[in-house]
Amino acid sequence: MTALLAARDLRWQPAGAKAPIVDGVSLAISPGEFVGILGGSGCGKTSLSRMLAGLRRPDAGTLAWKGAAGSPPRGAVSFVFQDPFTSLNPRKPLWWSLTEAAALAAPLTAAARRSLADELLVQVGLPPDHATRFPHQLSGGQRQRIAIGRALATQPELLILDEPTSALDLSVQARILNLLLSLQASRNIAMVMVSHDIAVIRHMAHRVLVMDAGRIVESGEPTALLAAPRSTAGARLVANFLSADI
Amino acid sequence: MLRRLAATLVVLLGVSVVTFVITQLVPSDTARLVAGDLASEARVAEIRQELGLDRPLPVQYATYMQRLARGDLGVSIRSGRPVAEELAEALPATVELALLAFVIILINGLLLGSLAALAAGRWPDHLIRLLSTMMISAPTFWIGLVLIALCFGQLDLLPAGGRLSPELVPPVAITGLYGLDAMLAGQWRLAGDVVTHLLMPALTLALAASGSAARLVRASLLEVLQEDHVRRARVAGLSEWVVLTRYALPNALVPFITTAAILLADLLGGAVVTEAIFSWPGLGSYTLEAVAGLDFPAIMGFTLLAALFYAAANLVVDVLYGVVDPRLGPA
Numbered sequence: 134m135t136a137l138l139a140a141r142d143l144r145w146q147p148a149g150a151k152a153p154i155v156d157g158v159s160l161a162i163s164p165g166e167f168v169g170i171l172g173g174s175g176c177g178k179t180s181l182s183r184m185l186a187g188l189r190r191p192d193a194g195t196l197a198w199k200g201a202a203g204s205p206p207r208g209a210v211s212f213v214f215q216d217p218f219t220s221l222n223p224r225k226p227l228w229w230s231l232t233e234a235a236a237l238a239a240p241l242t243a244a245a246r247r248s249l250a251d252e253l254l255v256q257v258g259l260p261p262d263h264a265t266r267f268p269h270q271l272s273g274g275q276r277q278r279i280a281i282g283r284a285l286a287t288q289p290e291l292l293i294l295d296e297p298t299s300a301l302d303l304s305v306q307a308r309i310l311n312l313l314l315s316l317q318a319s320r321n322i323a324m325v326m327v328s329h330d331i332a333v334i335r336h337m338a339h340r341v342l343v344m345d346a347g348r349i350v351e352s353g354e355p356t357a358l359l360a361a362p363r364s365t366a367g368a369r370l371v372a373n374f375l376s377a378d379i
Numbered sequence: 380m381l382r383r384l385a386a387t388l389v390v391l392l393g394v395s396v397v398t399f400v401i402t403q404l405v406p407s408d409t410a411r412l413v414a415g416d417l418a419s420e421a422r423v424a425e426i427r428q429e430l431g432l433d434r435p436l437p438v439q440y441a442t443y444m445q446r447l448a449r450g451d452l453g454v455s456i457r458s459g460r461p462v463a464e465e466l467a468e469a470l471p472a473t474v475e476l477a478l479l480a481f482v483i484i485l486i487n488g489l490l491l492g493s494l495a496a497l498a499a500g501r502w503p504d505h506l507i508r509l510l511s512t513m514m515i516s517a518p519t520f521w522i523g524l525v526l527i528a529l530c531f532g533q534l535d536l537l538p539a540g541g542r543l544s545p546e547l548v549p550p551v552a553i554t555g556l557y558g559l560d561a562m563l564a565g566q567w568r569l570a571g572d573v574v575t576h577l578l579m580p581a582l583t584l585a586l587a588a589s590g591s592a593a594r595l596v597r598a599s600l601l602e603v604l605q606e607d608h609v610r611r612a613r614v615a616g617l618s619e620w621v622v623l624t625r626y627a628l629p630n631a632l633v634p635f636i637t638t639a640a641i642l643l644a645d646l647l648g649g650a651v652v653t654e655a656i657f658s659w660p661g662l663g664s665y666t667l668e669a670v671a672g673l674d675f676p677a678i679m680g681f682t683l684l685a686a687l688f689y690a691a692a693n694l695v696v697d698v699l700y701g702v703v704d705p706r707l708g709p710a
Contacts, residue, residue, distance in 0.1 A: 188614050207616060220607040223706055224629055230608075237615050269706040 135200045136161035143194035156347035165321040169338030177347040186212040208238045208287030215296040217276035221268040228264035235286040253282035274305030294326045331374040387690040394686040402675040453676030462680035471555025473661030477646035480584035487589035492596025514590030523583040523656040540658035580657040599631040644692035648685035
């Protein structure tokens with residue numbers, strides 16, 4: 134099966150850094166697949182996710198979308214940021230933020246935007262009357278729901294999530310994760326979720342990639358991989374997880 | 380809003396008390412100043428009684444405030460004319476100068492600050508930061524004198540002082556702002572002459588503040604440009620211009636609004652040095668003369684007017700916050 138998004142030898146080293154942040158990463162994501170990227174702080178997982186979403190240009194390496202070289206078409210990939218407090222424009226009402234990407238992709242009338250916003254709000258479990266509110270009037274969990282709704286506006290085939298629940302408390306985390314699972318099941322969207330939380334990735338992903346020092350050091354089915362990690366980084370993550378769990 | 384207005388009144392009342400007390404602490408005799416050096420002691424005592432200066436300080440203050448409530452700022456010791464009338468005459472010249480200076484500051488601040496932020500870490504940024512530091516560091520009187528030496532002395536491009544060339548008659552007063560009044564009357568040559576007279580003092584006033592404004596816009600913009608919603612707009616394929624003007628700049632303007640409003644109040648409060656250098660007949664020159672002549676009613680009147688500008692600026696800032704950023708609007 135042709136990969137939805139394939140990356141080959143991606144590399145990025147910011148000016149002044151002693152070593153690459155992302156160092157020759159290759160991966161492929163299949164349609165409808167849920168891929169988790171695990172790793173400790175500074176391992177390059179966020180940088181990699183941003184390159185996959187086109188938010189950061191790699192120094193070297195290539196992307197291919199459905200077998201064709203080049204970046205995905207506009208709207209095909211959406212990104213959900215880690216921090217729901219800075220990912221929404223604070224000066225704009227939620228209907229505007231929700232439908233901004235869709236309006237950029239194709240001209241929409243004001244009425245169509247409002248209608249789309251209502252639809253997206255319902256999809257992410259919020260009442261349509263939230264459309265006229267501003268981000269500061271919502272809780273962190275509600276904002277993240279809006280960010281997810283916004284990401285869905287262009288009907289993407291791939292959703293990349295950068296630690297979407299790390300800024301939220303546990304009960305809200307669970308609701309957001311369940312929302313993502315139900316969206317994936319209903320829309321068959323491929324998802325890539327970056328996290329340092331093994332429990333979240335084990336619960337959500339079909340496949341997990343472990344990153345260390347800018348490289349993918351291990352990959353596999355989450356339960357099997359996390360039960361018997363082969364890499365030092367994987368073993369370290371599991372050990373930290375178990376010690377925290379105790 | 381009512382609470383803010385009440386707070387403004389309290390501030391103005393405080394300013395009036397402080398200014399009144401300070402003017403009383405200055406070792407001079409107002410009655411003697413009014414009577415003149417040659418007047419007899421009896422005449423001075425008579426004037427002291429007429430002006431109520433022989434009464435206790437709280438009574439004098441209460442009397443002053445009663446008059447103030449009616450818009451009466453007292454009579455100038457130097458001219459014998461009502462202070463309110465004199466201030467009203469000097470105000471338009473200062474407003475005209477302040478507004479042009481303010482526009483120059485806004486353009487410079489937004490343009491240079493945005494350019495520096497967009498080119499952060501590269502040569503345009505370094506150059507703009509160097510220029511800003513130079514603008515901030517240069518004393519106003521020095522900038523004024525250099526401009527006069529260059530634009531008037533060397534190049535003979537602009538007049539060195541005054542509001543209008545001596546051979547021209549001021550336009551019919553509608554707003555009191557010569558430039559605007561001339562334009563309203565369709566007197567374009569006169570308007571041009573007004574602008575040439577305005578340019579140097581306005582630039583002198585604007586340069587130092589432009590440096591601060593550019594630095595503030597740069598810092599604020601750099602912060603906003605790192606926010607995820609702005610990154611997202613960039614990735615969506617929007618041009619840098621659209622990202623800057625529709626996404627980043629409006630979010631970066633909040634701290635700038637405060638500075639800009641206070642700056643405008645500052646400019647309206649009379650640019651004493653600049654007006655003195657360019658013989659500009661505004662509030663700054665008026666106040667300088669009032670201080671030199673120990674004209675306490677005039678000093679009091681000007682101080683209250685300046686305090687009113689600051690209080691109004693703060694009120695405007697509060698209102699603008701709500702417009703620019705819904706997070707800061709009324710709860």
